[in-house]
Amino acid sequence: MKQPRTHLKALILALAAIGSPGLLYAEGTNEAQPAQGQEQQADSTDSAELEAIEITARRRYASGYQPISADVIGGGNTPLLEVPRSVNIVTPAVLEDRRPGSLDEALLTVSGIRQANTLAGTLEAVVKRGFGDNRDNSVLRNGMQMTQTHVFSPTAERVEVLKGPASTLYGVQDPGGVVNVVTKQPQLKPARSVSTSFGSHSARQVGVDFTGPIGSSQSLAYRFIADYRQSDYWRNFGEIKQTTIAPSIKWIGEHTTITAAYEYLDYTVPFDRGTFLDSTRGANYGKPLAIPAERRLDEPFSEQSGKNHMFQFTLDQYLSEQWKMRLNYGFTYHTYDDWKARIANTAAGINTTTGTVRRRIDGTQDARLRVHNLALSFKGDVHTGSVRHKLGFGLEAMHNDRLLGKIYQSPANNYTINMYNPVYGRISPQPGVNTIDGQGNNTQQTEILKTFALYANDDIHFGEKWIVSAGLRAEYFDQYAGRANRNFVFKANTDNHGWNLSPSLGVTYRLTPQWSLYGSYATSFRPQVSIANEIPGDAKPEKGRSFEIGAKFAGERLSAALAAFHIIKQNVSYSVTSGGQTETRYAGRARSMGFEAEMGGQITERLGVNANYAYTETKVLEAEAAAQGLPLNNTPRNQFGLYLTYDFGNALGGNWRAGIGAKYNGAWYIGKNAASGDRLWKIPAATVADAFVSYEAKFGGNKLNVRLNGKNLTNRLYYTSTVGSSAQYPMIAIGNPREISVSAKFEF
Template sequence: MKQGQTAVAGAKIHHVRTAFLILSACAAYPVMAQDAVVQPKKPETVAAQKNDRVDGDTVLKPITVKSGGQDGATKGYQPVSTVTATRADTPLIDIPQAVNVVSQDVLKDQKAQSLDDALSNISGISQSNTLGGTQDSVIRRGFGDNRDGSILTNGLKTALPRSFNATTDRVEVLKGPSSMLYGILDPGGMINVITKKPQQTFSGEIYGTASSFGGGSTGLDFTGPIVGTDFAYRLIGEYKNVDYWRNFGKTKDWLISPSLSWYGEDTEVTVSYTHEDYSVPFDRGTIFDLNTGHAVNVDPKIRFDEPYNISKGSSDMATINVKHELNENWKLSLDYGYSYNEYSDNQARVMAYNAATGNVTRRADATQGSTIYNHAVRADLSGDVEIGGLRNELLFGTSYDYADTLRTDLIRCGQSVNFNIYNPVYGKMPACTTVSKADSDQTEQISTASAYIQDSLHLNDQWILVGGLRYQYYDLMAGKGRPFITNTDSHGGKWVPRGGIVYKLTPDVSLYANVAKTFRPQSSIASYYGNLPPEEGISYEIGSKFEIAEGLTANVALYTSDKKNVAYSEAIDGETYVKTAGLVRARGVEVDVAGEITDELSMIASYGFTDAKVLEDPTYAGKQLVNVPRHTGSLFFAYDFGEVGGSNTLKVGAGLRGAGKRAGMNTNAYFLPGYIVADAFAAYTFQMERPLTLQLNLKNIFNKTYYTSSIGTSNLGNQIGEPFSAVLSASVKF
């Protein structure tokens, strides 16, 4: 699609989504009103039989029944099955690959507000360059960046800058190469955010939060059947207005998400739509002094930019999912997703730092009128059949994705040295309005089409062989400027295989091994020398999955991953060129544990060791990969006291999360220090006609100053972790 067509399409889409939003809200109102009289469901804590005898009579002791996930994928903190790893609902123990799940119970107890919060529970995960905190950016097993397409929603790629919000039910992480099922990806794996679906049993919740930073949020989540029909609905809404923890800034966000499901005899159809408006601080953090290797000695709350450093925009996502049982052995699944994001931002960007004086050189930049949209289509035919006397779980699939990114006006002004980090005075650098023609109309368009097949062959009750093959075709164009200069124009195809084996020592203990390949075509809006071939990766993994005790699951994995044709930037005669050279490798060990130790005590814990470095490269050979800690770890416990003070209930929890030191630049000129922070929560539920829960979450209890990531190319942008905070929430369930 040409640029002019892109802009027109974006304008039309804006009007369509606005109309759809209004209609959705109007349609949902009578549904909610109709179901408002439905009797509230019973509290989650109920009486269950633990038989004690007193004078010959049986006394029933109350215990807590752990809530399950919306589709049985989790039970309390424990992951049970996943659709991410095989595209079918498969028990985790039967999958020859590490899969981690952060359940809804964990997200609620920890009051997770971002994907980073959720993923802090998973081994081998760290944060990459988040573009000033405006985008999700996750490193898995040493690989990942903010535009690698590794974060999916319900198995579909999207244009969303942040995938975690009030609609999130759980987060699944598929470790290692995932290209056979999901296409263009790095060898580190992918993240699948599973959203909440309409349920056939009525439930509702209205909640509000207050933050110690200032401000808070309010929201609702109602779901249930539409009486007298085969339909079920869900309506989620949230408004957030929270002060930023540094010396200026505010996060504003509102979201509405209606969804509707139809349940036929053999067919299920779900349609959903989510609209979100957002305004977030564009904050590149602090500076590290290359002379000392430490962050500059300035209060972490002091920003080095301007109050106009804001990224503001809106996003939309519409999906349809059709599931049809052809017969007792074969199922058909069709998915379509459309996502759209439009945004503009301003920033006073730090360009240089004088350690002797504390003066910084800044430049006023902006990106105005940016649009990103994505179409994703997938069709899967899955069967569970017997061939030659052996059970085969077969998958045949095809997919198509189209993504279009356009950054219309790139604003660039001259540099200025009028700011001192030790005596900051704001307002001396106004926002820029000068359009750089050479940098504007930055465009990337990529379309991919693929077909794949997979078989999980059960040789007997103990041995499972898994094999798959995908053919991936791509067509890629990228460039910039007025007049427009195309710097990347490539197309091609690649076969992507996957193989694995599972040996079940017992029904609750399995050993596994796998090997798989990945590839990712590369693009550059800058000029490049020679060919720009796709990055290619291969990974080997062995591991074990087992139940430590009933309800408590563990996964141990050892892996090695190589990636070649890695792109890097180089300045030649004042111009930036992109080249490919080099081989990088990541090796590691991971341990993840989650579930219930007893009926009252739950836990989720992780440890990851990652050795990620450059093996071959004319500039960076021997260097550690940026933002990849050798050690990551987390430990979180929750204890449910059950009834305390009559029929009211109490639940408390606490834990630690941390990471080792990480390289801040490709040259390894400095390292972000390691850290450990502590969190805790307490939730008290008043068992009334409408149960009321008050919950207090404390984050970074000891107010540790720590750094989550760097921009990677210089020492001038390093994200600072949030200081101590308290969040008080209240929710009423229906």
């Protein structure tokens, strides 16, 4: 049987610098290929005259900043021109240049993305087109759901974003979209690197990344990544530590590929909710407390320490020339403990005249979060007459639970500090007792989501021009949640289950080989859940639907995309008080509409670009009277980013590159409600500029890269997200100040 070939006798790497003109990433898919394992690895050459080569594996990148395909659409390496949805890729070259320290920082080059409530900096959460939170299941790892804790680590190779409702592909979701972090894979071609960096706030890092064949094997490869980083927190106290150890192994057969990967992450981070808007300094425009941004009002013990264990197993099997099977299993186990001095963000808790701030002491001990994912999929490429069908169908099962073992809470806000002249260290947590002062509660909180799904999709190619993409997912969900009271009696407040259908439909027209036009309809769903308040069993899930049209261009050096969208989210819960009684309703609606533009790649042989713009208009259509008609939290109406790179060529024995750019986020809002005195808080716009300079030199077969990075060059004070609006002093997270770092990586 004739098999597809991935025989890459030579891979053009004529320019050494990452992202330099003509750099070609010609890796294949993560799926099995029926060629021999030794033929799956590319050999590099520095020769100016290269022999002709045959490349049948689909390229992911035409240049360092120009992606041309993605895995986030149904787990296949799909050309972006054939996808009737908005898809963005943060390429390895972008990550290498910008050196982001978090997921939301990595996504600065993507339009329509903002940081969501990160739970005081302990979770990774992003708002996509106005929707998203820290428990919306939208952050994936290699296409599988996991806990939204430290997903972005030194093992990340690239980040993919699929915008709009994605329940047909990924089950329980908000309608904003999904973010897929793709990790580095074992390679048969040997590669080894050692890296280190130093920077602002006493930051230091050291790491290794080794990959290659095991022994003399031409079918068994390994990868080992280890990284340690530590820094002082930029505010007046706190420390950040993170250790990552990630071994993985891959066996590559003629028709089968098996990959097993494990990642261990140990961390300590400040539990920092930021600062507070001052209700006495203007009713409608957000003004923070009149204290330095560096000053915290909690205590040095306010931090979280945890461990994250992540395991993934993938079996890819070619069944024939037309059909292949994939079996995926993913497991995440996250444990943590934290203490914090929680500030009472009410009129009674913050007195801006005297400076008195009232606090209580909270703690969560023995918290455990687990996610099991199992997926079996089949993909086929068949013809019925002149019509081509790219088929996909399968089943998935997930078990996601969150148990907050012991929750400690002092009974009242009895611990004060003066915001203008703070004295720290007068209080401390006392593990092993129910409360700090013996009168609080020691409770458990539980949240469990189980799902089972069957799905099918078909990309129908009518000739060379038209593609119709249709999908349907039938999903059973079982949602359970509750907590114990002060007498340690557990009460289940959420216990509902049922079936949901999530359809999607799209049409793509290939105008030319470089241009495509598309339109699509997509849906999402998310079961109602509450730990604290009882939800009736017949409460309908939140549902979303989206219409999107757009155009895409993929040239030899430059790619661009335009998209216009309209999203409705319905069955949103909200509270109504009448006659002294508070009632929860599940009929709320919210809307997000707008357009986006993206461009990435090389303008000239030396000048590279990454540009994005988003206009996002959000509105609460139906809710409690105070919130109706207001914009959604954490979503600027206008966002614009522009980053340029330039390759200066060789000097002083190596290649020099530099880049500079900025991201503008327009004013955004924190919606009012009765608890906040019916105020609409407006957070000011901000522009944050970054830059880098890179020097790369070769020493025989080895390579050294030295890089200088600057973030927030103008030291702009800006705010990134909010917890919410149910207070007279809403909490807002503060963006990092100016940071300078120097890094070096030696490849041998």
